[in-house]
Amino acid sequence: MSELLRLAFASLWNRRGTAALTVFAIAVSVALLLGVQKVRTEARESFAATISGTDLIVGARSGPLNLLLYSVFRVGDATANVSYSVYERVARHPDVAWAIPISLGDSHRGFRVMGTSEAYFEHYRFGRKRQLEFQAGKPFHDLYDAVVGADVAAALNYRVGDEIVIAHGIGNVSFAKHDDKPFTIVGVLARTGTPVDRTVHVSLEAIEAIHLDWGSGMQAPKGARVTAEEARAADLTPKTITAFLVGMESKATVFMMQRALNEYRQEPLLAIIPGVALQQLWELVGVADRALMIIAAFVVLAGLLGMLTAILTSLNERRREMAILRSVGARPGHVFTLLVLESGLLALLGVLVGTALTYGGLAALQPWLEHRFGVFMEIGALGGYDLGILGAVVGTGLLIGAVPAWRAYRNSLADGLTIRV
């Protein structure tokens, strides 16, 4: 076997021009496959890392995915609200460590505005239990203070001290503006790679204040309006909020609290565990990425078929070589093995070069990806799944190699020692 391997090597080296092209074709396709796989795992991880540390998300009763989407991903709308008293009761519950209220519904130049409390900056976690950090400034303190996410600041070129106006509703172009009560940016959050980056944060009281003179989607007529300063004196305790996040003192009580909330009599509530809901959502989104993976697999197959073509076309001019080998004692089985080994070697080299290409590309693109998309591609060792993929590529290469090998085997049986030129 090792002798045949040496022969296969020498033979490939002799045709190194075409062999290199074949290896390169396989390498590129393998790099694509590994790249897709990397993006896939990375996407899944960053998806799962959107929110962490939160044990329950509580909103008005609707679907779990809907609740997850509007409370965490800022996609879609709540169909109903939760009364503020429920939030207060839960927040005061002895088993509850912290609760973060969320009030949604307004926007600023396409970015969602979220009313919340200081607890948000203290307890909200994403990724591997990472806390929110400030790129500049500090949390909101005054009624008309706002804290913007990194994307908001970058896209609109905002700095601490800038004034912004919040629009009523969440349409991209909203004509109804709360321009009588402008906000001052007091903080810019560091990039998180999550929807937090695209959010404008204000206090719950601020949300109340800008809606004091609003009713049924319209601002009150001129005479009945409340000025920004007058609003400060008003009672700004909200009646309702959109949802709230809960962190429990102990994981053991999560399910109990979830059941209690879901069975709450006074009001139809829904409490979900973020991890479970994220998993459900990923299964929906995952279809697209599986399709991508299948496409990449087919590209690899195309690379291997290229190899098949190259070997098959070389076969005729190598009939003589096979007959020579037969005359010095090679059995037809040796001829078969030799050709399978050649395919295997090509596939193996392709896999190695492809892996190198992947790592090289990753190292080159990493800063750009992080800067541009906030996605940090970790460069680590190949995972078991990756190794499985690579093994499958080499295996398929060997399998495909059986085709020319079988041809050469038949030839060498038919040719015997007669050498045809």
Add this chain to the structure above:
Amino acid sequence: MTAGPVAPGVPTAPAIDLEGVTYAWVRGRTVLDIPRFTVARGERVFLKGPSGSGKSTLLGLVGGVLRPAAGRVAILGQDLGGLSGAKRDAFRAAHVGFVFQMFNLVPYLSVLENVVLPARFSAERRAKAGDLHEEARRLLAALGLGTDLVARGVTQLSIGQQQRVAAARALLGRPELLIADEPTSALDWDARESFLQLVMRECASAGTTLLFVSHDVSLSGLFDRSVALAEINRAAATPAGDAGQTRSAA
């Protein structure tokens, strides 16, 4: 890379013994019908015959690459008919060296690597060769090839040089039988004779039996015996076949 134990051959038996052997490439068109053909141990036999008469086919039978339609092919006392395909291959690798008309060498191996190839497929040849590279160099030198050629790629050699390399390879590990199928036809006359003399000297010193096929009867004087295929082949007489009806060699 060898296929189990190789049939040893019987030391006293003739090198080649064909009995009642027939062969047809196409059904009904018998190319060979040989009642009896024997070559003794150490004998050097010149086999002649016109083109298409079946000389190469006969060598294929002797080498165990082809199986006769009928009859018995015994090489060194071993009946090849009783061996499986793999065993026949192993037997050939161990006991028979081949030289062909042209293009004998594996193009991607060096001269030295080409010469030691048989030892890679036969443990017996390897054992008999002793120090492989030393023996290969000795054979190459004995066949008149300078040591400077040894590490070269074979494609850089002249045809005459290539044939010498092929002969060195066929003789490596002292096989009992050397089969040469028109190895000199691409060489000029001087080269032919010197090539043949060197090969014969090696055969004599190793006790190798030589079966040499050629059109060129001018070489026949150098052999112990000269055989025309038509003499031993009954199929040559039948006018139905295209074989044997063409020009006579000479």
